[in-house]
Amino acid sequence: MSLLSIENLSLSIHGTPVLKDVSMALEPGRVLGVIGESGSGKSMTAFSVLQLLPNGTACSGRVSLLGRDILTLSEVELCGLRGRDVGMVFQEPMTALNPLKTIGAQVAETILIHEKVSRADAMLRAAEALEKAELPQDRFPLSRYPHELSGGQRQRVVIAMAIALQPRLLIADEPTTALDVTTQAQILKLLKRLVIEDGIGLMLISHDLAVVADLADDLVIMRQGEVVEAGRSDDLFRNMQHPYSRALLEASGHVPDRHSRAQETPLLQVKNVVRDYVSHAHGLWGKVTHHRAVNNVSLEIRRGESLGLVGESGCGKSTLTRAILGLEEVQGGEILFDGLPVFTHHRANKAVRRRMQVVFQDPYGSFNPRWKVGRLITEPFHLLDTPPRGEERNRAIADALESVGLKAEDQHKYIHEFSGGQRQRIAVARALIIKPDLIILDEAVSALDVSVRAQVLDLLADLSDRFGLTYLFISHDLGVVRSITERVLVMKAGEIVEEGATATVFDAPQHPYTKKLVAAAPALPADVAVA
Amino acid sequence: MLRYFLKRLLSLVLSLLAASVVIFLALEVVPGDPAAYMLGLNAQEDTLNALREQLGLNGTLLERYLSWVGGLLTGDFGISYTYRTPVADMIGDRLWVSLPLALYALTLSTLIAFPAGIWAASRRGTYVDAGVMGVTQLGVAIPNFWFAMLMVLVFAINLRWFSAGGFAGWDAGFWAGMKSLTLPAIALALPQASILTRVMRSSLLDTLSEDFIRTARAKGLTKAQAMWRHALRNALIPVLTILGLQFSFLLAGAIIIENVFYLPGLGRLVFQAISARDLIVVESVVMLLVFAVIMVNFAVDLAYALVDPRLRRRAG
Structure with a gap:
């Protein structure tokens, strides 16, 4: 008997069809990857397993979990099932936790809802669940509040909540999309460990083929509410039939056609730039301390060049961007654009400012x-x-x-x-x-679906060819940086740790941090032929 | 937490200082000599001077400011120009009407608004929600003095359950005092409760659409459990802000209602003092109201910290 089997599930919200005849199955101890772009219905499929659906939703078909048909259960029965038999992990760890309750109370709540145990016992078991999610008690006691944790740590709390009662099925909806590459790799490793150690069945939902490729035993590819292709993942990757699946695969490794004409003249010169922030004093009469966000950074972009800047959140890349745009004054060094300072007399130099533009992440x-x-x-x-x-x-x-x-x-x-x-x-x-002359692209394609991302990358390449634009491409996504830049800088804790031609840096990283980043970046299996 | 507290306390003291300077200066530039006003048109210049001396109206600006603030701190608010009685006593008497009235109205407004707001939010889009929204719309729109007169007609004149106005005094017993404050408190509470209900509802609806509510539901909490355990406290923060503003308003803003019900409250006192150019009373009452507003804001700030751990910065 399957752990989870979805048969001909159709779903409509206020009469608008969202899912059409979706079928898939998952066995204990296996990972089912569900892949699709936005609007493909992959999240709705997950939510219909928990029956946490918007008002006005009508389902038909069969969703059976451990032999029980979920669609026939009452709300009371469903509440007894959610959290006990099925755990769920969400995309956005920064908002998935109640900011006013301690992490201990939130994990213990899963236990207290379903079992008649004392609060103290529930807290003990919450501590165990957090340990299991790799949040050791000596560093992350139960009394911590969510705002005291990073995104990756919060995601571990959400995982601890989901596995506190050792459910048979774990549903993870884009669990690492909002996280840095190295954190993403750790979270995926943790999920994999839970599957192997506890024999949990994992339904892993993602828009990113590479994230799922490494983990999933079986794959389902969805588009516009329908399953277009399904199968064992090693077979499927090597032998994709459906044109949409092939297009998706092609898009995820898409390299736009660029005819770079980088000239020798530097357009932007950043020389030994230092940027300090005043951080809050600790203690009652504590001293005001300075946090150095950018430490002695130098870089140069030549006219017509496309330069990548990679690094994880908090490494100082956004701070550097603001300094380059003349939005904030630097505490040391200078920034020259075509030989002119971007900041004069404590104000942005308008003559220079109008020659740079920025495109942000969030469309x-x-x-x-x-x-x-x-x-x-x-x-x-x-x-x-x-x-x-x-x-x-x-x-x-x-x-x-x-x-x-x-x-x-x-x-x-x-x-x-x-x-x-x-x-x-x-x-x-x-x-x-x-x-x-210069466009700074600050995670400009990170929020887009792979096929759309490929189109926007093509557009950027085309524009740079037509108008001789120079790009500073800031991203945490190594794959994208690789496809569109000639040269790359790697930034860590406010400093540039490695610099060089993009292909060289990614193929033969020198600095340990770059090695770690490259190793953590999810990749499709090496032998998968991209059409 | 201590750090937060001290920071708030410092801001409280600075606000009070700034307010005292502004109030003092504002009344300094108001034309009119209280001494001349008290003695009438035919007063002799030396009599006027003697009275100015007695009232402390001579001396430099700074001297007068310091003596006024010093008096406030020691509870000596000066002598009313018109009534010739200590201002502190006058305010004290009135405060015993205005403060209970404000608290009474605020309690009523909270008791109505919290359940109504929660009820409407939990039944979003139903007839209950539409009904609550409609009633509160009316509550905001109806002028409270008109509603007050309506209540006097029904409950005082026709049904004779309450008296039409006046204050029985606390000497007549707690319940007698409360009874004479009941109609004014309801009149004051009606628009406040309507506003608060709407704030409560929309704040709760915002919170209910947050991701952590979905997380709670995925743990197996029912809709109601998720609301009571996770949404309510998060929704309280904007509600507290409004509540603080409303209390300040109720304390000072009851002039019309006090007039409708002939209540000897602070609002009427300050109104009479202004007409009689009794500047020292005006000054003191305004300062007292500012003090109350700042204290309430301080209390609201502390309440924020109790509700929200993100504001309690760990010391050390």
Whole structure:
């Protein structure tokens, strides 16, 4: 008997079909990878196993867990099953925990809900669960609050909550998408250990083929609410049949066609830059301490070059970006753009500032939802002394939108009318509109689906060819950096630890930290042929 | 926690100091000589001078400020220009009406708003929710003095359950005092409860859509359990802010209701003092109200820290 078997599951929300005839099965001690892009229904499939679905949802088909048909159970029975037989781990560890309760209380709650035990016993078992999730009690006592932990540590707390009662099935919905590569590798290792040691069945949901490839025994590939292909993962990777699966595989390793014409003249020079932050004093009369976010960093970008900057969260890459953009004053060193300082007299140098633009990660949060696209993308005009008006302005808007593959008429729409990939195109159009020399791409494709990401990378490559743009590409995703940059810098704790041609650095890393990063990056099996 | 407390305390003292300076200066620039006002138009210049001396109106700005603040700190608020009685006593009497009234109204408003807000949020989109929202919309819209008069008509004149106005005094017994405050407290509480209900509901709905509620449900908590154990405390933070603002308002803002019910409260005192240009009373009452507002904000800040561990920075 299967641990979990989903047969012909169809689901609609307020009459809109979301899942169509989805079937899959999972045995104890195995890992089922469910892969799909946003809107593929992979998360809805997971939530229908727990029956934690939005109001107005109608399900048909069969979802049987340990022989019981979930779709026929009452809400009371379902509450008895959630957390006891099925544990769940979510994508966003920063918000998945109640900020007002200690981690001990939150883990113990799983036990107290389902078993008649004393609070003290539940706390003891919570401590065991946290130990099992590799949060040792001497460093992470039960009395800690979520805000005192990092993202990876919080994800371990969520895992401890999910496994506290030793459920038979663990569902992990994009458990590592929000985490750094090395943390991602550790969390995946932990999940794998739980499967092997306790014989748990793991349903691992991801948009990233590489993350799942290493772990999954079986794979299901979903698109628009349907399963397009399924099978044992080693067979499937080598012998993909469905065009969509093949496209997905191709997109995840996509290398855009670039004709780099990097010149010898440096465009941006960062020389021995130091950036300190005042951190909060400890204790009542404690001294105010300084935290050095960027320590003596030097780098150079040549005109027409595409430079990568990789490092984990908190390594100082965003701080460095802000300093380069002249948003914050540095405490030491200097930053020159085409030979001119980016910061003069405690203010950003406007003459230089208008030649640099930035594209951020979040295609949803970085636009004002009440402005039309035309107004959104002309925002950088405030950097100009004489912004274009009337016909000239309209032409600039149309040019910018058309160069990113959108239509001039799109300027009259609001941002919510666009998909994530289109929004990121609009962000690029906003950067392009004042014809900058340098565009800083701060995790600009990290939030996108693989196929959309491949399209945006192609667009960026094309634009740099057409307009001779220079890119500073900041990302934690080594695969993306590899595909679009010629040279790469590796940053750790405010310092550049390694620098060189991208292929050389990734193929033969020298610094131990770079080695660790490269080893942690998820990769498709080496023998998988990318079409 | 200690650090947070001391920081808040420091900000409290600084706010009080700043407020005292502003209030003092504001009344300094107001035209009109209290001595001339008290003695009438035909007063002799030397009599006026003598009275100014007696009232402490001569001397430099700084001297007068310091003597006023020094008096406030020792409980000597000065002598009312018009009533010739110590201001401290006048305020003391009135405070025994206004403070219980404000607390009474606040208690009523909280007792109505919390259950109503929670009820509406837990039945989002149903008739219950629509009903609560409709009633609170009315509650915000109806002017409270009109509602007060309506209540007087129904409960005092027709049903004769309450008196139409006046204050029985605490000497007549606790319940007698409470009874005469009941209609004014309801009138004051109605708009406050309506606002608070809406804040409670929307804050709770925001919290219920947070990721950690989904986590709680995945652990096996029922909807109600997830709400009571995880959502409610998180939803309280904006509610506390509004509650603090409302208390300050109730203490000072009851002038109209005090007039409708002939209650000898602080609002009426300050109103009369302003008309009579009794600046020392105005000054003292305003300072007292500012003090109350700042104290309430201080208490709200401390309540935040009790609710939210992120504000309790670990010492050491």
